[in-house]
Amino acid sequence: MKPAPFVRHVPRTLDEALGLLSQLAGQEGRILAGGQSLVPIMAFRLAKPAHLIDINEVAGLDRLESDGKALSIGARVRHGAFHKLAVDNPLGALLTFVARHIAHYPIRMRGTFCGSLAHADPASEWCLTAATLDATMVAKSSRGTREIAARDFFEGIMSTALAEDELLAEVRLPLLAPDAKFGFNEFSRRAGDFAMASSLVTYRIVGGKMTDTRVGVGGAEAAPRRITEAEATLNGQTPNDAAFREAARVASDALDPLEDHQTNAEYRRDLVRAVVRRALENSLP
Amino acid sequence: MTHKSAITLTINNRDHAIAVEPRRTLVDAIREDCGQTGTHIGCEHGICGACTVIIDNEPVRSCLMFAVQAEGKKIRTVEGLADGETLHVMQQAFMDHHGLQCGFCTPGFLMLAVGVLEREPDISDDDLLDVLSSNLCRCTGYQNIIKAVRAAAQKMRK
Numbered sequence: 001m002k003p004a005p006f007v008r009h010v011p012r013t014l015d016e017a018l019g020l021l022s023q024l025a026g027q028e029g030r031i032l033a034g035g036q037s038l039v040p041i042m043a044f045r046l047a048k049p050a051h052l053i054d055i056n057e058v059a060g061l062d063r064l065e066s067d068g069k070a071l072s073i074g075a076r077v078r079h080g081a082f083h084k085l086a087v088d089n090p091l092g093a094l095l096t097f098v099a100r101h102i103a104h105y106p107i108r109m110r111g112t113f114c115g116s117l118a119h120a121d122p123a124s125e126w127c128l129t130a131a132t133l134d135a136t137m138v139a140k141s142s143r144g145t146r147e148i149a150a151r152d153f154f155e156g157i158m159s160t161a162l163a164e165d166e167l168l169a170e171v172r173l174p175l176l177a178p179d180a181k182f183g184f185n186e187f188s189r190r191a192g193d194f195a196m197a198s199s200l201v202t203y204r205i206v207g208g209k210m211t212d213t214r215v216g217v218g219g220a221e222a223a224p225r226r227i228t229e230a231e232a233t234l235n236g237q238t239p240n241d242a243a244f245r246e247a248a249r250v251a252s253d254a255l256d257p258l259e260d261h262q263t264n265a266e267y268r269r270d271l272v273r274a275v276v277r278r279a280l281e282n283s284l285p
Numbered sequence: 286m287t288h289k290s291a292i293t294l295t296i297n298n299r300d301h302a303i304a305v306e307p308r309r310t311l312v313d314a315i316r317e318d319c320g321q322t323g324t325h326i327g328c329e330h331g332i333c334g335a336c337t338v339i340i341d342n343e344p345v346r347s348c349l350m351f352a353v354q355a356e357g358k359k360i361r362t363v364e365g366l367a368d369g370e371t372l373h374v375m376q377q378a379f380m381d382h383h384g385l386q387c388g389f390c391t392p393g394f395l396m397l398a399v400g401v402l403e404r405e406p407d408i409s410d411d412d413l414l415d416v417l418s419s420n421l422c423r424c425t426g427y428q429n430i431i432k433a434v435r436a437a438a439q440k441m442r443k
């Protein structure tokens with residue numbers, strides 16, 4: 001189908017974009033970033049925005065830079081930017097590994113990191129990454145700037161803490177320790193499909209024991225999150241199969257799984273157990 | 286309000302002056318307004334890849350962009366691959382390896398494969414397989430498409 005009519009606005013500066021957003025948000029105005037989620041739902045006429053504020057020409061939003069503590073990802077940075085190492089830190093390799101699982105190559109040329117977070121599909125790989133690594137979201141409006149912690153940002157299925165006049169201008173991901181290890185796994189029926197469950201883990205090994213462990217689960221609940229119960233079972237353990245299995249079981253039990261016509265709670269828990277265990281396994285060299 | 290705006294699309298180095306509404310997708314503009322019907326439309330929502338074109342050296346889905354967003358960019362479509370009577374290496378490989386049957390998906394696969402290989406000539410065979418999972422083909426069962434693209438990749442690297 002064809003999208004319904006709209007008026008397109010093409011701001012060149014951030015201030016112009018924020019001005020348009022504050023003026024038009026109340027009149028069914030929306031941001032157009034990569035368009036890889038918005039245009040399909042417009043084609044289905046599930047969304048009929050009256051105004052689109054196209055941020056693809058806004059100067060400065062393509063910033064992808066590390067200050068030694070965190071990697072800043074601007075609102076025009078596309079998934080494909082992570083095909084190469086974005087930063088000389090294990091975080092760079094993590095992002096490259098995860099990016100490959102998002103949609104398909106041509107979609108990664110257009111879709112943006114911040115757009116994925118604003119869209120907040122429960123199965124989004126970048127939402128899982130932001131939740132697991134405790135990202136900071138930088139929301140801007142003509143009223144000012146505020147920072148939102150990842151755990152306060154995702155409020156439910158496709159729902160975030162962003163106000164309707166706020167632009168997610170930048171996301172900051174903390175760099176990992178230089179010796180950090182990471183693992184990721186997701187289950188989907190076909191390559192490029194949204195995951196039915198996914199997991200991202202990071203940790204360090206100090207004196208042979210796992211420490212600073214993070215276990216994130218996505219696609220299984222209304223929003224991705226860290227599962228602290230699973231992290232607690234791993235800290236202080238040597239990385240080994242029994243510990244991984246136990247953590248996966250604990251993570252799966254801790255969830256309140258989404259159900260849909262193909263996936264009941266029991267099946268979703270089984271998937272979570274598998275993806276957490278596999279993420280831990282593939283974190284090992 | 287949503288009246289048509291005059292834009293120029295540059296397709297295979299030729300300028301097309303057209304007037305489109307903002308909601309006109311790029312693929313519709315390429316086909317209907319510029320008359321370049323080599324680029325196909327399958328699903329119109331990003332799933333099938335039939336509409337893949339190369340814009341400023343990036344393979345993209347042209348059903349997920351608005352035509353007005355492509356103004357000033359270099360658009361390449363399947364019509365621009367051959368050099369006169371000489372087919373592009375990728376087109377020749379699709380013929381040699383029977384990479385098509387009905388041909389509906391072929392322009393999309395050609396632009397996808399050429400677009401990725403121009404950006405990443407040294408991409409591994411495994412990664413190429415992952416790239417080719419982007420597009421759908423209802424006829425070939427994919428094996429001959431994979432053979433064709435891997436063979437063309439070798440030639441394009443030389």
Ligand SMILES: Cc1cc2nc3c(=O)[nH]c(=O)nc-3n(C[C@H](O)[C@H](O)[C@H](O)COP(=O)(O)OP(=O)(O)OC[C@H]3O[C@@H](n4cnc5c(N)ncnc54)[C@H](O)[C@@H]3O)c2cc1C
Nearest residue numbers: 031033034035036037038103111112115116118124168331
């Ligand atoms: C076939 C297909 C398969 C896909 N598979 C996956 C997948 O496996 N995993 C995955 O994660 N994604 C997948 N996607 C979605 C893709 O990753 C999108 O790029 C992403 O969800 C949205 O980013 P975008 O820049 O395209 O945003 P848009 O489509 O432009 O916008 C999406 C929404 O976010 C809002 N928005 C965008 N940017 C901002 C901002 N900076 N501030 C405030 N609001 C904003 C828009 O107003 C809109 O409501 C798939 C898409 C397709 C077509």
Ligand code: FES
Nearest residue numbers: 327328329334348
């Ligand atoms: S028509 Fe564009 S992806 Fe199917």
Ligand code: FES
Nearest residue numbers: 386388422423424
């Ligand atoms: S050759 Fe018929 S769809 Fe691919």
